[in-house]
Amino acid sequence: MKIKSKSTIGKALKHLIKKHPTPEIEAMAIDLAIDCIGKANNDTLTNILIEYLMGDHDGMPKDAKYLFKLYLSLKKYVEAAKTAVLIARQEQLSGNYRDAHNVLFSMYSDLNKENIKIPSELYQNLMILHSYVLIKIQIKQNNHLRASRLLCRVAENISKFPSHIVQILTSAVIECSRSGLHNSAFNHATMLLRPEYKDMIDPKFKKKIESLVRHPERSEIEEVATPCPNCNFKLLEYGLTCPGCQINIPYCVVTGAHLIRDDFTVCPKCDFPALYSEFMNFLESEVNCPMCSNTISRNDVKKIVEIDKYLKINEDKN
Ligand SMILES: [Zn+2]
Ligand SMILES: [Zn+2]
Known part of the structure; x- marks a missing residue:
């Protein structure tokens, strides 16, 4: 016009x-x-x-x-x-x-x-939303430990998912106990048995959840520590704020874990960062980027060495 x-x-x-x-x-x-x-x-x-x-x-x-x-x-x-x-x-x-x-x-x-x-x-x-989306993807990849870590992250922000609180916490109990995160499973189960949620639990799982709380097992597989891509401080794999240098570390689009300097790539379509090895593994069975949903070919995923510009999130980019 x-x-x-x-x-x-x-x-x-x-x-x-x-x-x-x-x-x-x-x-x-x-x-x-x-x-x-x-x-x-x-x-x-x-x-x-x-x-x-x-x-x-x-x-x-x-x-x-x-x-x-x-x-x-x-x-x-x-x-x-x-x-x-x-x-x-x-x-x-x-x-x-x-x-x-x-x-x-x-x-x-x-x-x-x-x-x-x-x-x-x-x-x-x-x-948080991407972590939620990744739960299903990791379960499909048969990686229940990663799914559990993501469920724990989502459960910590459960108020952002008001219409699915009971479903999410139930999945968290099931996945965590299956992956050996018994203490986390116990905590999620305890929350589910609060009066406001108790009656909404799927009857299929109610007995298991009640017995988890009655006979608690508190052992927990320790979370791996991996180096901060900025300062090398070793922090929990799913930690996103570095205690060493205080930056917010970007997360991998496939696993939701924090990124690592020598295993770094970006989606060739949306430029969102990922762990190189995890993205390549993922693309053996899947074709779409979990962030942008574009079709990605493994040949286009390249390891990246110059990563500093990707670490500047929430900062002025001049
Ligand atoms: Zn750091
Ligand atoms: Zn993408």
């Missing part, structure tokens, strides 16, 4: 944000309005569109994804990131974890492309 003048755009906007006969037409009109306003870059018109999207005109707030798109097209990344976190939170509350993951991932990629600092709430939420 050729943009003529502000008043022409103003008139066009008025037509685009009126009441539309069907949701499909409304969606098309809003997309067009966002496109126009993004190009026009005029504060008055932008505010009119924002008010419309917030529902100030007709008391009907529009889907928050439009607001996100608008901020993105105006290059207002801070506002866009805040909106993305908000949208993801709504998806997460309704139990749509994959959708929430995808919203945050695409926002993360957009910010990264523009060299904008990743807000820490966005980073943390994506990490």
